[in-house]
Amino acid sequence: MAAIDDLPPLREVIATHGLDARKALGQNFLLDLNLTQKIARTAGSLEGATVIEVGPGPGGLTRAILSLGVKKLIVIERDSRCLPALAEISDHYPGRLEVIEGDALKVDFAALAEAQGGKVKIIANLPYNVGTQLLINWLLPPVWPPYWESLTLMFQREVGLRIVADEEDDHYGRLGVLAGWRTQAHMAFDVPPQAFTPPPKVTSTVVHLTPRDNPLPCDVKKLERVTEAAFGQRRKMLRQSVKALGGEALLAKAGIDPTRRAETLSVEEFVTLANCL
Ligand code: SAM
Secondary structure, three states: OOOOOOOOOHHHHHHHHOOOOOHHHOOOEEOOHHHHHHHHHOOOOOOOOEEEEEOOOOOHHHHHHHHOOOOEEEEEEOOHHHHHHHHHHHHHOOOOEEEEEOOHHHOOHHHHHHHOOOOEEEEEEOOHHHHHHHHHHHHOOOOOOOOEEEEEEEEEHHHHHHHHOOOOOOOOOHHHHHHHHHEEEEEEEEEOHHHEEOOOOOOEEEEEEEEOOOOOOOOHHHHHHHHHHHHHOOOOEHHHHOHHHOHHHHHHHHOOOOOOEHHHOOHHHHHHHHHOO
């Protein structure tokens, strides 16, 4: 396939800048620019879009996003060793790439988007150690619809299954309820371990999420309380697992059979339960 830009191959970039992958930073790099373009395309048309990428590393996904015509790409990278490689990409796409050095968990994404004057798309091959927490932060901003128009994220397949799971599914839990409540989520495609350098132990998957316009009204904190309690003891009947929150009385108020288990409750029923707290 044709090259996506005139920059050096990623292997050369990694060698030139001494970017040996560090496990503590969740570094598993994608070196195939056609694959990174496929991930970026999962976000829909990027022509004229504003995008935020977490963890650009040596810049494989970054280059793919830029090659698809974004107006502006903001990247947040914790590893300062990657900054010279990212500066080279920035020189190649003048005025379109902004690099923030720092911990994405501490970044105010809503403020970043607001400073750009509109909604952003978030695209990332996430560091596994912080991926789930970042997703929860993006799912639970106080204002909804949120500052982002889509999330296109690489996770371990196991986590992807939890995000898209519905009731009665083995992977259904707190993450599935939160994602199902506020978004429509689907797994786009799997990426095998050997696509990464170094290869992780497990298969990865790209998940695409878009915000629901009108999620059922519910207090986020209450929803978190009921899902934590219910799935904290997922094999127990609800009358036991939500005992500390009101047990049978709470379930009666919500019209939910107390002998059911957490994994059988739909997102709508969790919302009803939370609203009865
Ligand atoms: N995007 C690159 C790719 O696809 O090849 C690298 C992906 S690698 C799985 C994860 C990247 O996230 C690494 O570059 C790592 O340094 C960075 N990272 C790890 N923890 C981070 C954090 N808390 N905030 C921002 N970046 C982080």
